[in-house]
Amino acid sequence: MNHKVAFNFADGKTTFFEVRPNEILLDAALRSGINIPLDCREGVCGTCKGRCESGSYTQDYVDEETLSAEDLTQRAMLSCQTRVQSDASFYFDFDSTLCSAGGTSVMTGIVTGVQQVSETTAILHIDASANAQRLDFLPGQYARLTVPGTGEVRSYSFANRPNDANQLQFLIRLLPDGAMSNYLRDRCEAGQTIEFEAPFGAFYLRQVERPLVMVAGGTGLSAFLGMLDELGERGGCGQPVHLYYGVTNARDLCEVARIEAYAQRIEGFTHEIVVMNPAPQWQGKTGLIPDHLPLAFLDENAFDMYLCGPPPMVEAIRTWLTDSRITDYQLYFEKFADSNSTQKTA
Numbered sequence: 205m206n207h208k209v210a211f212n213f214a215d216g217k218t219t220f221f222e223v224r225p226n227e228i229l230l231d232a233a234l235r236s237g238i239n240i241p242l243d244c245r246e247g248v249c250g251t252c253k254g255r256c257e258s259g260s261y262t263q264d265y266v267d268e269e270t271l272s273a274e275d276l277t278q279r280a281m282l283s284c285q286t287r288v289q290s291d292a293s294f295y296f297d298f299d300s301t302l303c304s305a306g307g308t309s310v311m312t313g314i315v316t317g318v319q320q321v322s323e324t325t326a327i328l329h330i331d332a333s334a335n336a337q338r339l340d341f342l343p344g345q346y347a348r349l350t351v352p353g354t355g356e357v358r359s360y361s362f363a364n365r366p367n368d369a370n371q372l373q374f375l376i377r378l379l380p381d382g383a384m385s386n387y388l389r390d391r392c393e394a395g396q397t398i399e400f401e402a403p404f405g406a407f408y409l410r411q412v413e414r415p416l417v418m419v420a421g422g423t424g425l426s427a428f429l430g431m432l433d434e435l436g437e438r439g440g441c442g443q444p445v446h447l448y449y450g451v452t453n454a455r456d457l458c459e460v461a462r463i464e465a466y467a468q469r470i471e472g473f474t475h476e477i478v479v480m481n482p483a484p485q486w487q488g489k490t491g492l493i494p495d496h497l498p499l500a501f502l503d504e505n506a507f508d509m510y511l512c513g514p515p516p517m518v519e520a521i522r523t524w525l526t527d528s529r530i531t532d533y534q535l536y537f538e539k540f541a542d543s544n545s546t547q548k549t550a
């Protein structure tokens with residue numbers, strides 16, 4: 205017998221559909237035209253995450269980096285691994301519009317340049333204007349790029365806002381030996397074609413109604429550059445916006461002038477840079493980002509916090525919020541594996 209399932213979304217919309225016996229929830233949703241954001245389909249990336257509000261279900265596989273034991277206790281689930289055992293309802297922390305946009309598209313772009321922006325980081329510029337339609341993504345989402353000549357796929361957040369000219373940027377960490385890093389260092393030339401699929405992810409800038417705290421670790425900055433470009437275009441959001449940008453070494457720092465310039469374009473924008481292992485001449489903030497979060501402000505004010513960076517950074521800040529007994533906030537986060545940037549979890 206089929207089960208009736210309801211999906212509730214952050215914008216208050218609800219969609220109903222039927223799930224066949226033993227069917228994967230994600231497959232049933234897609235069959236019904238509900239394009240839940242997804243990426244790996246293997247219980248690893250976390251893109252399809254939701255929470256069960258009623259009913260019973262099982263999950264085939266859940267990576268422990270993706271959902272913690274506490275997340276599971278709170279009935280967090282991955283649509284691509286869930287099978288319902290009864291009628292059920294689920295909540296997703298993103299708007300229903302994200303599921304009706306028609307899913308992802310495979311596109312071809314032309315490399316227009318690689319800009320080394322720090323010793324360890326580059327921005328890949330892609331011209332996708334040959335595609336007839338504007339690539340519609342939400343600032344904070346990401347694309348899966350096929351590394352030319354290898355067939356390898358890597359995921360990177362857009363480092364700029366969507367635009368009519370389909371000019372795209374991706375902030376990429378240059379690893380000593382990585383498929384994309386080697387391509388960018390050794391073989392990449394302007395004019396080469398590159399394939400990508402987009403958009404992916406449920407990490408994107410929501411309607412801003414209270415102070416915004418952004419926390420970027422390393423190349424997690426990329427997603428925030430897209431969000432801040434968007435806010436800069438609008439002149440702000442009517443709320444203070446504060447960016448914390450943490451790196452391991454000062455030589456990893458990039459786009460600092462661009463970050464500083466947001467203060468001219470976004471009313472109420474401030475930022476702080478934190479270096480974990482500073483050289484003796486470094487005069488700025490040091491240590492870990494939680495050491496510098498404004499406890500009194502966050503304790504007294506409701507706020508939205510966006511985190512994007514390596515899993516230890518995201519977990520350290522979640523733990524700090526819990527240990528500090530801060531309660532009045534909404535948290536959105538995306539983890540990525542810095543080693544190869546193929547896995548993103550939201």
Ligand code: FES
Nearest residue numbers: 243244245250284
């Ligand atoms: S698509 Fe479900 S965890 Fe990646």
